[in-house]
Amino acid sequence: MAFDLLWLLLPVAAASGWFAARRGAKRAPARPDGGYFEGLNFLLNEQPDRAIEVFTRMVEVDSETVEVHLALGNLFRRRGEVDRAIRIHQNLIARPSLTRTQRAGALLELGEDYLRSGVLDRAENLFRELADTGLHTAAALRRLVDIYEHEKEWEAAIGAARRLEAANGGVQRAAIAQYHCELAEIARAAGRHDDALRSVRRALSHDRRCARASILEGRLEMERGRYRSAAESLMRVDEQAPEYLAEVIEPLGECFRRLGRPERLEAFLERVLARHPETSAIIALAELRGRRSGAAEAARFLAEALERNPSLLGIQRLVRWYRSHAHGECERELSTVGECMERLFEDVPAYYCTHCGFSGRTLHWQCPGCRRWGSVKPLHGMSVNAFLASMSGRLQTSGRPADAEGRR
């Protein structure tokens, strides 16, 4: 530990020597850098508390040592010694000699300390104060957003994210839309149907590409028995984020059945495939063709589609169709292939995060691994290449592909 701190402070000690020399040209200092060496000595003897005392005394004498304290506190926090980091930063903030900028820097660090130690209400108060000072505004607002997300205070998260966007903290509309969707889910669970629909529409007004909002809107409309508008909402997903089509094909089929127009699902899927080769649409269409014209027609359609756009899931389904109308030796051989593929698919998660590789069996709109919104995608819609990329991502991030919620 002492050596870590020592490395951190050596440049400061050198700089202090330079300052001392420079000042020495004007006036003779009594012990200009004695404090540094005294502090370093304590660190070498693994007495960081006494070192901190020394540095604290130095701050009282000379505000130029503020940076030493900030660095020290930061280091303690990174080492998990959060109480020490808090003491250092609290001492700093109590100094009346601090400039406005220095005080803001110390507030930011203290806020980080509180975050690390899990005292979220104190962290929140500090970041709110900081966001109002006009210094480190974006950093403070970003932390506030993190806190509100963690606490599931979605209204507050919306407010902080809007301020963050206004403070040049980057485009936040996709996140804001997700917060509105969270509010919609809460309202839906509480039976407040109209509130839920209002929140969903707010989500879409912030981010018209928010597929989650369209899926939710479709579900809400279905619950009200409004199947026509439900179908319109669900079909919108194709333009917003076709990788989520796997989530809407089934409810969409139900809407069309309820409307007495089941053939419209097939027409929709054909329109989808004319634009992009989504695996979930290919498989759903093969199944519809199979139901109407038999296994041979389904297999023919699927084989043609797979030649152009191969996918593991498509191949698995194709083997299933081939098996269903094979006989004798051929049937036995296809059974072996089919069973092997089924076993392989047991290990494949249904969803994975395109950013961090987190994988699982349920769709999280906020990735539990990297906390990103909208980065978890269904693997159903994945091509072979995307699937392999996801597997290599999982290996790179977790070191082992089994590190997934679905496997726990």
Ligand SMILES: [Zn+2]
């Ligand atoms: Zn992730």
